[in-house]
Amino acid sequence: MDTEMLYTTHRPLLFSLAYRMLGSVQDAEDIIQDTFIALNGTEAEHIQNIKAYLCKMVTNRCIDRLKSARKKREQYVGEWLPEPLLTENTQSEDPAHQMFMKESVSMAYLLLLQQLSETERAVFLLKEVLQYSYEDIAEMVGKSSTNCRQIFHRAKKSIGSPSEEKKITKKGASLTEQFFRALTSGDTDTLLSLLSVDATLITDGGGKIKAAIFPILGADRISRFYQGILPKLPKDVSYTFTTVNSEPGMILTVGGRVYAVMSLHIENNRIQNIYSIMNPDKLTHISA
Incomplete structure (x- = not known):
């Protein structure tokens, strides 16, 4: 399978997922690069659902990155805001990514996501925005489907649903x-x-x-x-x-x-x- 084609096709969606998980453009880019380097070492043509596989790789790398950055975040001076993302010309042919970008990527909503634990954030985004089944999410994050269901409802109760992106009038x-x-x-x-x-x-x-x-x-x-x-x-x-x-x-x-x-x-x-x-x-x- 052509890795370059996979990168071109899936990068926008994977970046959107990583950016919402991390709140960092630079870290999200690093995660994407690392994911496709790792993919080169696998037999990608034997993977049945490559998009779900890539989402799993990105999600787990984001969770690891967030856990390793906890102490640094706790010692951050003053208020922490996500890295700004210029979204004036954000486009993609991938229907899943188009749907993803309709969900708010505002500073306010990203800050709400930051209040969730690493796993809660992952489960919430994979279910609420990407609409994966609990069975698929369970396989991605290493939890049972029942546990994922509980995690999702707890997260949604905490922060609500993403609001659809509004056009700037x-x-x-x-x-x-x-x-x-x-x-x-x-x-x-x-x-x-x-x-x-x-x-x-x-x-x-x-x-x-x-x-x-x-x-x-x-x-x-x-x-x-x-x-x-x-x-x-x-x-x-x-x-x-x-x-x-x-x-x-x-x-x-x-x-x-x-x-x-x-x-x-x-x-x-x-x-x-x-x-x-x-x-x-x-x-x-x-x-x-």
């Missing part, structure tokens, strides 16, 4: 542009008018870039926070509007280098959540 895009222009110009009144009263700002600097250690709650506090940091930004900062994790966002660059990526969650024509990733280790896959 012209109004949403316009609101995003208004927000960033108000931000960069210091227009406090406009900024406050665009934010929900109970809006939340989460910044992730990873201890390498100065950022808020805890979430900032409320429009007034968010406005004051930005008033304090904006004068300290370099003069040559520029920004590009794009789609980040299926929601309106932007890429900030300084001197030709990506400085931050932001994603906005909009509800009722107001900005409800702002996610700002500044940790340089989480931005290496994004071009300026």
